[in-house]
Amino acid sequence: MKAAAIQLNSKLDLAKTDKTYYTAPNHPQIVTLPKLTYLAVTDKGSPDSPIFARATEALYKLAYSVKAICKADGCDFTVPKLEGLWWVESEQNALEVPREEWHWKLLIRLPDFAQSDQIEDARRQTIAKK
Template sequence: MTTKIDFKKEIGTYSARRGRFQIVDVPDLRYLMIDGHGDPNTGPAFTEAAEALYPLAYRLKFASKQDLGRDYVVMPLEGLWWADDMDSFTAARDKSRWDWTLMIMVPDWIGQDMFAGAVEQTAAKAGPRRLHDVRLGALSEGRCVQTLHVGSYDDETATLEQMHQRFIPDNGLQMTGRHHEIYLSDARKVDPGRLRTILRQPVKARE
C-alpha cells in the first residue's frame, strides 16, 4: 500500500498558534499559481481562479500515485496579496485595489512534463475557463513572521496591524515580499467565525 504524505504535518511552517507571532524560516516550495486582481467577494475572477486550480491539483495527485507510486494529500488553498499602498490591507481595507496570486503547493517531484500532461488531461474533460492561466512555479520566502487567525477574513485587520506596526518593527525587522495567507479551513463548509487562516509576512533585518 502506498503511504500518503500529508505535507501540512511534514512542513513545520504549515502550523501556527493563535495569539502568538512566530519568526520562522520557510523552505523554498513549489506551487500551482494563478494571478488576479480585485475584491475576491465581488465578480467572477477569484472564483474562476480557484476553479482552475483544484481540478489540476487533484489530477496531479492521481498522476503521482499512479505513475510514480507517490501519494499525497492535496494541500490547502493559499494566496499572496499585495497593493501599491499596503495600508489598503489595514486602514482602508479597500479590496478593489488588491492584486493576488492563488496557489496550491505541490511536491518537488512534480515536474513541468507532468504538469503539462495534467493540464492537457484536465482540458480534455471540459476544463475550467482559466485552466491555461495556471503555471507551475517556485516561491522562496525565507524569514517570515506568521500567526494563526481564527475567524472571518474581514476580521484580520487588528491582527495584521499588530503584526505590521508592532511586532515586526519591535523585533528589528521590516516587511518584504507579499502578504501570504494559508486557508486551513474550507470557507464553503465552515462557519466564518471558525475559519482558520495562517497569516504570513516575509521580513528582513531593518536597514
C-alpha cells in the same frame, strides 16, 4: 521529500509532515524554508468576484490532476489547503482600498516528488477537460 523516501502506496500529507510550514509558534520568528513547488494563479479583484471563483476552481482542478498523475506513478499525496497572498498597489491602508483593486495570488503547494513534466501533463489534461 523525495519520491524514494515515500513508501509505495502511502499518501503524503504535507500538513502532517511539515509542521514548520503549516503551524505558527506563539511568538513571531523568522523561518527559512527550502525552495518549494506551488501551483499559482495571480490576478486582481474582489474575492467575491466570478474571476476569483474561477481561478480557485481551476487551481483545484489542476492540483487534483497532478495528484492523479502522481498516484498513478506510485506517489500519492493529500492536496493541501488553498493559500493566498493579497496586496494593493497604493500607499493607502489596504482595508481602505476597494476590494476590486486588491491584487492576489492563490497557491496550492505540491510535494517535491511532483515533477515538472507531470505538472505540464496535468495542465494539458485540465485544459482539455474544460
